[in-house]
Amino acid sequence: MTATIIKGKEVAVEIRAALKEEVQQLRDQQIIPGLSVILVGENPASQSYVKAKARACEEIGVASEVLKREVSITQEELLADIQALNENPNVHGILVQLPLPKHIDEKAVLNAIDPKKDVDGFHPISVGNMVIGDECYLPCTPHGIIELIKRSGETIEGKHAVVVGRSNIVGKPVAMLLLQEHATVTIAHSRTKNLSVLLKEADIIVAAVGKPRLVTAEDVKEGAIVIDVGNTSENGKLVGDVDFDSVKEVAGYLTPVPGGVGPMTITMLLKNTVEAAKVIHHVSK
Numbered sequence: 001m002t003a004t005i006i007k008g009k010e011v012a013v014e015i016r017a018a019l020k021e022e023v024q025q026l027r028d029q030q031i032i033p034g035l036s037v038i039l040v041g042e043n044p045a046s047q048s049y050v051k052a053k054a055r056a057c058e059e060i061g062v063a064s065e066v067l068k069r070e071v072s073i074t075q076e077e078l079l080a081d082i083q084a085l086n087e088n089p090n091v092h093g094i095l096v097q098l099p100l101p102k103h104i105d106e107k108a109v110l111n112a113i114d115p116k117k118d119v120d121g122f123h124p125i126s127v128g129n130m131v132i133g134d135e136c137y138l139p140c141t142p143h144g145i146i147e148l149i150k151r152s153g154e155t156i157e158g159k160h161a162v163v164v165g166r167s168n169i170v171g172k173p174v175a176m177l178l179l180q181e182h183a184t185v186t187i188a189h190s191r192t193k194n195l196s197v198l199l200k201e202a203d204i205i206v207a208a209v210g211k212p213r214l215v216t217a218e219d220v221k222e223g224a225i226v227i228d229v230g231n232t233s234e235n236g237k238l239v240g241d242v243d244f245d246s247v248k249e250v251a252g253y254l255t256p257v258p259g260g261v262g263p264m265t266i267t268m269l270l271k272n273t274v275e276a277a278k279v280i281h282h283v284s285k
């Protein structure tokens with residue numbers, strides 16, 4: 001079997017085109033969706049993600065600003081920035097690019113964002129609502145993954161999904177969203193024993209640990225859906241957590257790196273920002 005490659009980049013283009021039309025309709029009503037991104041320090045990967053977010057906003061007509069802050073910023077200064085954005089009526093979405101420097105309490109910073117503007121879906125209120133299946137802004141990468149699987153035409157219901165990784169950004173939330181889609185979900189992590197045995201039973205594998213080529217063809221059941229969230233830079237090349245060349249010979253569906261899950265992360269951020277503008281301005285769906 002040779003896997004069908006799930007081209008996230010192409011799906012992202014499609015969704016962004018639809019969002020661009022929605023933004024135009026909002027602009028016709030004098031509503032300009034606005035996203036503010038706070039970038040602390042000079043982490044090259046974060047700089048490049050933030051640039052890509054600003055570019056994506058511009059492409060669909062969302063107003064965006066990047067607040068660049070020195071790595072030495074204090075917790076109080078950062079919280080004051082967030083408070084100002086919470087109170088700014090032109091800002092519908094607020095995002096603090098992660099990771100933050102060690103001296104900053106990430107939890108306190110994420111908790112300070114008004115849940116109505118929490119387009120990253122990381123505020124505990126958003127997370128709680130996601131867990132109980134209530135309306136909220138879903139975290140962008142997990143939401144993008146669910147969208148990619150659905151658009152492949154495969155059902156999630158009844159399948160056994162193994163999520164490798166338990167981060168707050170990807171592993172835990174994607175496991176929860178898969179559960180809501182009625183998958184049977186196993187979360188594996190660094191202390192999991194016999195990972196290969198677990199993986200071999202999976203109908204869906206989501207690999208999100210940042211370990212290049214962790215998942216190989218021997219781990220994958222024939223026909224499985226394999227979603228690669230890895231984005232590690234190795235000798236100047238971006239590599240995923242899945243050994244693409246071997247796994248494509250066994251899997252039914254496979255996302256590439258780059259061009260798979262990554263572009264969906266920013267697309268779902270755009271979607272959440274447009275939605276936040278609509279909710280704040282009471283525009284019906």
Ligand SMILES: Nc1nc2c(c(=O)[nH]1)N[C@@H](CN(C=O)c1ccc(C(=O)N[C@@H](CCC(=O)O)C(=O)O)cc1)CN2
Pocket residue numbers: 048049095096097098099120140141169231238257258259260261262263264265266
């Ligand atoms: N506040 C947040 N911080 C971080 C998040 C997040 O969702 N919110 N996620 C990641 C980084 N990230 C977005 O911020 C992100 C990662 C990767 C991509 C992406 O499009 N990757 C491309 C390759 C890009 C390249 O060539 O370098 C791909 O996989 O095709 C977008 C966004 C951590 N921080």
